[in-house]
Amino acid sequence: MVWVPLLLVACVVAGVGCARLCRATLAAVLPPRAEAPEGSAPELTVGEAAYLAGGPLRVTDLTLVSMHRERRLLLARTGWATVLDAGACAADPLERAVIGALGPQGQAPIPAVRPRVAAADSVHLLAERLVARGLAVSAAGRREVSAGLRAVRAGFLLSLALGTVSALLGPAAERAAVLAGFALPLLASGLCLLIGRTEVYPYTRWASPAGQRLLAGLSPADPLTALATRGPAVLEPELRAALRGGG
Incomplete structure (x- = not known):
């Protein structure tokens, strides 16, 4: 025995x-979550939806693609990002983080930019706000x-x-x-x-059950919302290749 x-x-x-x-x-x-004011309903921005669905790197991808489509940034199929209009990015903290990650030359490989932006203070603050609301x-x-x-x-x-x-x-x-x-x-x-x-x-990777319910209520009709909730698979081949670093 x-x-x-x-x-x-x-x-x-x-x-x-x-x-x-x-x-x-x-x-x-x-x-634990603070009680919301009576009559208010929690809403998600596209950036918040991206964090809940895919974490900091999804927020980074969303920001890069949004800047590319608004002609503030060029995402080349070869896997390089180039600043086109830095002045227009001054108001958005996530876009400022992208500009800072690109360095003084205004150009850098996207695989090197993504982790820098994901670790930026603006992304951490976004996550903290979602945690405080009980969504992340x-x-x-x-x-x-x-x-x-x-x-x-x-x-x-x-x-x-x-x-x-x-x-x-x-x-x-x-x-x-x-x-x-x-x-x-x-x-x-x-x-x-x-x-x-x-x-x-x-x-339990990123979103809490309350955050998952809000994500489930979002419509993927908008291209940026679809990117936020479903990831780069919804993008056209050129942008997918750019985010993969040209591979």
Whole structure:
């Protein structure tokens, strides 16, 4: 019966991992939010919709494409961005971030520009406003969900390893009991991991349930709204190639 303590260890580790993921998920999808004034309805700008649907890089892509279509920026199919009218961008903080990321030459490869803009203060402020309104998951919430998934994965692998060792090294007469015992932590952590990867993580990546409901109510008829909610796949081939860096 040497395998019994190993089974207890596997059950404890799997249970702790599942509990941590559940707690992180509840904290992410039910964030504290201030009450909105009576009679007011939350609305999303296109930039806010882009963040909720795809995070900072989606906001960056939206800003680049918007500037390109308004002739303030040229996105070349070769993967380079060039400033055409810097003065017209002074009023918008996201467009100012793009101009700053392009540097003093006013030209840079788009793959180098995208992460710089995504890390800009204007994008962080946009995210903070959405978190404060209860529409976005905070960075701490996303980290906790990811940590919970790692803990569940560790519990599953540990249960598998301990179960295999116990079945191979234990008496043959006890093998059926060993397999039945370790099936419990394996099943629990495996199901939790599957649900977490397919149902929890994709829907706590950026938008909270309240933010997801607002996203679902947006019409993709406007090209920029379609880009914000569905990503660069809706763009024409030239712009998709430009955002990929010409590849």
